[in-house]
Amino acid sequence: MAEILKGAPVAAALTDELAARCAALKARGIAPALAIIRVGERADDVAYERGAIKRCEKVGIAVRQYLLPADTKQDELLRAIDGINADEGIHGCLMFRPLPRHLDEREICEALDVSKDVDCMTERSLAGVFTGAGRGFAPCTAQSVMELLRHYGINPARKRAVVVGRSLVIGRPVAMLLLASNATVTVCHSRTNRLEEFTRGADIVVAALGRARALDEDYFEPGQIVIDVGINDAGDGTLVGDVDFDSVEPLVDAITPVPAGVGSVTTSVLCAHVIEAAERR
Amino acid sequence: MAEILKGAPVAAALTDELAARCAALKARGIAPALAIIRVGERADDVAYERGAIKRCEKVGIAVRQYLLPADTKQDELLRAIDGINADEGIHGCLMFRPLPRHLDEREICEALDVSKDVDCMTERSLAGVFTGAGRGFAPCTAQSVMELLRHYGINPARKRAVVVGRSLVIGRPVAMLLLASNATVTVCHSRTNRLEEFTRGADIVVAALGRARALDEDYFEPGQIVIDVGINDAGDGTLVGDVDFDSVEPLVDAITPVPAGVGSVTTSVLCAHVIEAAERR
Numbered sequence: 001m002a003e004i005l006k007g008a009p010v011a012a013a014l015t016d017e018l019a020a021r022c023a024a025l026k027a028r029g030i031a032p033a034l035a036i037i038r039v040g041e042r043a044d045d046v047a048y049e050r051g052a053i054k055r056c057e058k059v060g061i062a063v064r065q066y067l068l069p070a071d072t073k074q075d076e077l078l079r080a081i082d083g084i085n086a087d088e089g090i091h092g093c094l095m096f097r098p099l100p101r102h103l104d105e106r107e108i109c110e111a112l113d114v115s116k117d118v119d120c121m122t123e124r125s126l127a128g129v130f131t132g133a134g135r136g137f138a139p140c141t142a143q144s145v146m147e148l149l150r151h152y153g154i155n156p157a158r159k160r161a162v163v164v165g166r167s168l169v170i171g172r173p174v175a176m177l178l179l180a181s182n183a184t185v186t187v188c189h190s191r192t193n194r195l196e197e198f199t200r201g202a203d204i205v206v207a208a209l210g211r212a213r214a215l216d217e218d219y220f221e222p223g224q225i226v227i228d229v230g231i232n233d234a235g236d237g238t239l240v241g242d243v244d245f246d247s248v249e250p251l252v253d254a255i256t257p258v259p260a261g262v263g264s265v266t267t268s269v270l271c272a273h274v275i276e277a278a279e280r281r
Numbered sequence: 282m283a284e285i286l287k288g289a290p291v292a293a294a295l296t297d298e299l300a301a302r303c304a305a306l307k308a309r310g311i312a313p314a315l316a317i318i319r320v321g322e323r324a325d326d327v328a329y330e331r332g333a334i335k336r337c338e339k340v341g342i343a344v345r346q347y348l349l350p351a352d353t354k355q356d357e358l359l360r361a362i363d364g365i366n367a368d369e370g371i372h373g374c375l376m377f378r379p380l381p382r383h384l385d386e387r388e389i390c391e392a393l394d395v396s397k398d399v400d401c402m403t404e405r406s407l408a409g410v411f412t413g414a415g416r417g418f419a420p421c422t423a424q425s426v427m428e429l430l431r432h433y434g435i436n437p438a439r440k441r442a443v444v445v446g447r448s449l450v451i452g453r454p455v456a457m458l459l460l461a462s463n464a465t466v467t468v469c470h471s472r473t474n475r476l477e478e479f480t481r482g483a484d485i486v487v488a489a490l491g492r493a494r495a496l497d498e499d500y501f502e503p504g505q506i507v508i509d510v511g512i513n514d515a516g517d518g519t520l521v522g523d524v525d526f527d528s529v530e531p532l533v534d535a536i537t538p539v540p541a542g543v544g545s546v547t548t549s550v551l552c553a554h555v556i557e558a559a560e561r562r
Contacts, residue, residue, distance in 0.1 A: 127408035130457075131449055158474045166460060168412055176411075179447060179468055184479065186467040187460055193439045198465065 003152075003254040005227070007144075007264025010151040014268040015058050021275050022060035032278040033062040034118070034270070035084045037095040039077065039103070040070035045096040048267075052094065055267035061274050064090065070100050077108050085113040091281070092118035092274035115280070118273035120173070129173045132180045137273040142173035144265035145206060145227050146181070147272075148256065154204070154225055156183035162198050164188045164215070164242070165208035170229050174206055195219065207242035216244040217251055226255040229262050284433075284535040286508070288425075288545025291432040295549040296339050302556050303341035313559040314343040315399070315551070316365045318376040320358065320384070321351035326377040329548075333375065336548035342555050345371065351381050358389050366394040372562070373399035373555035396561070399554035401454070410454045413461045418554040423454035425546035426487060426508050427462070428553075429537065435485070435506055437464035443479050445469045445496070445523070446489035451510050455487055476500065488523040497525040498532055507536040510543050 022032055034056055038045050049065075056063050066080050077099075084093050093116045099105045109121040114136045117125045125136025137143070149156060161183040165171035171187060179185045188198050190209075199205050199219040205226050207215055212232035220226065230242030241258030249255050256262055303313055315337055319326050330346075337344050347361050358380075365374050374397045380386045390402040395417045398406045406417025418424070430437060442464040446452035452468060460466045469479050471490070480486050480500040486507050488496055493513035501507065511523030522539030530536050537543055 123408040123412070123414075124404055126411055127404040130407055130411040130453065131404070133404075158472050172411065172457075172460075175468075176453075179453075179470075182470075182472040184467065184469050184473040186465065187456075188465050189460075189463075191439050191463040192465040 002226075002249045002252045004249075005148060005152055005225075005254050005256045005261065007148065007256070007261050010148050010265045011055075011268040013151060014147065014265070014272060015055065018059045018268070018271050018275050021279070025275070025278050026060065030278055030281070031062060031089070032060070032274050033064060033090050033092075034274045035064045035066060035087075035090045035093040035116075037066040037068070037077075037080060037084075037093065039068045039072050039096070039099055042096070049096070052267045052270060055271055056274075059271045059275070061271055072100075072103070074103055074108070077103060078111055081108065081111045084116065085111075090116065091278040092116050092270075094119050094270060095121060097121070116277060118270060118277060126168070126173075129176050132176070137276070138177060139169055139173050140266045140269045140273070141229060141262065142170055142177055143269045143273075144262050145174050145229065146177050147265055147269055148227065148262060149204075149225075152254070154254075156181040156204060159183050159203040160186075160201060161204040161206065162186045162188060162202035163206045163208065164192075164195065164199065165206075165210065165229075167208065167210075170208040174208065174229075178204075178206075209242050211242060212240050213244040214242050215248070217247040220248050220251050222251060222253070224252045224254075226252050227262065228256050228258050231258060231263055283507075283530045283533045285530075286429060286433050286506075286535050286537045286542065288429065288537070288542050291429050291546045292336075292549040294432060295428065295546070295553060296336065299340045299549070299552050299556050302560070306556070306559050307341065311559055311562070312343055312370070313341070313555050314345060314371050314373075315555045316345045316347060316368075316371045316374040316397075318347040318349070318358075318361060318365075318374065320349045320353050320377070320380055323377070330377075333548045333551060336552055337555075340552045340556070342552055353381075353384070355384055355389070358384060359392055362389065362392045365397065366392075371397065372559040373397050373551075375400050375551060376402060378402070397558060399551060399558060407449070407454075410457050413457070418557070419458060420450050420454050421547045421550045421554070422510060422543065423451055423458055424550045424554075425543050426455050426510065427458050428546055428550055429508065429543060430485075430506075433535070435535075437462040437485060440464050440484040441467075441482060442485040442487065443467045443469060443483035444487045444489065445473075445476065445480065446487075446491065446510075448489065448491075451489040455489065455510075459485075459487075490523050492523060493521050494525040495523050496529070498528040501529050501532050503532060503534070505533045505535075507533050508543065509537050509539050512539060512544055 114124040120139040208229040228241035228243040234240040395405040401420040489510040509522035509524040515521040
C-alpha cells in the first residue's frame with residue numbers, strides 16, 4: 001500500500017502561508033492582483049478560472065478578468081496586455097492557451113512584461129527555467145510537482161529522477177527544476193527504447209506523457225515515488241492519469257492520485273507566483 | 282582499439298560546405314561578416330580569436346575586430362554593441378567572456394540583437410535551445426558535439442545519452458540538442474550518486490565536467506561512444522580532457538581526442554552560424 005500524495009493538503013498549506021504573506025503586503029499598502037485573460041468560452045478554461053478565482057479569494061489576491069470574445073483581433077489583445085503591463089496595480093497575468101487560431105499566440109505571449117509572467121508564457125521566463133536564474137516564473141504545473149515533493153518531505157537531491165514526456169509545459173521544465181534541486185535527471189519520450197528500464201531504475205518517476213493509464217505495473221518497482229501529471233479522459237467521461245493507478249499503487253512507496261493530485265496544487269502555485277511578484281516590486 | 286573521432290575532418294568538411302554557401306551569398310550581393318569583441322588581452326581569447334579569424338578567411342567571412350582596453354566602461358561597450366546591431370553589414374557577433382568584473386555582463390549580453398547572437402550570449406538564444414524553436418543559435422561548443430556526431434554517422438535517435446556536467450555553456454545545451462535529436466538524455470553532475478552506473482549504461486557519453494582525466498576506465502564499457510568536451514591543464518602544461526584517454530580508448534568503440542577533438546570544430550560552427558544568419562536575412 002503506497003502513501004497517497006494528495007494535492008489538497010499541499011494546496012491548503014500553501015494557501016495559509018500565502019494568506020499571511022498577502023496580509024503583510026497589504027499592511028505595506030500593496031494589494032496583490034492577478035489579471036486573467038480568457039478569449040472565448042472553452043469549458044476547461046472556465047472551470048480552471050473558477051478554481052483560480054476561488055483560490056485567489058482565500059489568499060486575498062484581487063482578480064481582474066479580461067473576458068474577450070473568440071473573434072478578438074490581434075491588436076485588441078495586444079492592447080489589453082499593454083494595459084496590464086502599464087498597470088502598477090496588477091502583479092501577475094494568466095492567459096488561457098491555446099488562443100484561437102486566427103491569433104499570433106507567440107507575439108501576444110512575448111508582449112507580456114516578464115515580471116508579471118506568473119505562468120511562463122514568455123521566452124524569457126522559459127530561459128529562466130533553463131538557466132535557473134530565476135527571472136520570471138516556471139509553468140505552474142511544473143512548479144506544482146516540486147511543491148508537492150517538498151510538502152511530503154521528498155528531497156530530490158542525489159536521487160534518480162525520470163521524467164516521461166518532453167513538452168515545454170511540463171516535461172522539460174520539470175526536468176530543469178529537478179536538476180536545479182540536484183536530482184540526476186533523465187528525460188524519456190515517445191522515441192525512448194525500453195522505457196520500462198528507465199522508469200524502473202528511478203527513485204522518482206514523473207509521468208507527463210499525456211496518455212491514459214499508459215504506465216502500468218510493468219514500469220515500476222517497489223520503493224519508488226510516482227508523480228502523475230496526466231489528466232486524461234478515460235473514454236467514459238472519468239478522468240485518469242498517465243499511470244494505471246490501480247495496478248501501480250500496491251507496488252510503489254508513494255503515488256499521486258488523479259484527480260486530486262498534482263492538479264489540485266496548480267492554482268495555489270499560481271497564487272504563490274503572484275505574491276512573489278508583488279513582493280519583488 | 283577505438284575509432285578516434287578527430288575534429289579536423291569535421292571542420293574541413295564544414296569549411297568546404299560553408300565556403301560554397303558563402304560564395305553563393307556573395308553572388309547575391311551579401312558579404313557575410315562577423316564582429317569580434319575582445320575586452321583586454323587574455324591569452325586564451327587571443328589564441329581563439331586567431332583561430333576564428335583564420336577559419337573565417339577560409340570560408341570567406343569578413344571579420345571586424347572590436348579590441349577594447351580592459352578598463353572599458355559599461356556604456357562604451359553598450360555603444361559598440363548598439364553599433365553592431367544597427368550595422369546591416371554585420372551578420373554575427375562573438376564576444377569573449379567572462380568580461381572584466383567591473384562590467385555588468387548580463388546587461389551587455391542582452392543588448393545584442395538575437396539574430397546576430399551566433400554564440401548564444403542572450404537569454405532569448407538560450408530559450409531557443411531549450412524550446413527547440415530555433416531563433417538565435419546554440420553555444421558553438423555544444424553545437425560542435427552535434428556536428429561531430431553527424432560527421433561520423435552517429436545518429437543519437439533512440440540512443441541512451443549521458444551528459445556529465447550541467448553548465449549553461451555545455452552540459453544543459455548539449456542535453457537539449459541531444460533530446461531534440463530524439464536521444465533519451467540523462468544529465469549527471471557533481472551531486473550524482475554512483476556516476477559510473479549512469480555512464481556505463483549509456484550508448485553515448487558526453488564528458489563536460491571540467492576536471493582533468495576525471496573519468497577513467499571504471500566509467501566505461503565496450504561498445505560506447507565517448508565525446509570529451511573537457512580541456513584541462515594536466516599540471517605539466519599539456520592539455521588533457523575530462524576522460525582518461527589512455528585507459529578508456531582501448532575499451533570503447535569510439536572516442537574524441539583532447540586536444541584535436543571537439544575543440545577543433547568550434548570555429549567552424551561559429552562560421553556556420555554566421556553564414557546561416559546571413560542566409561536568414
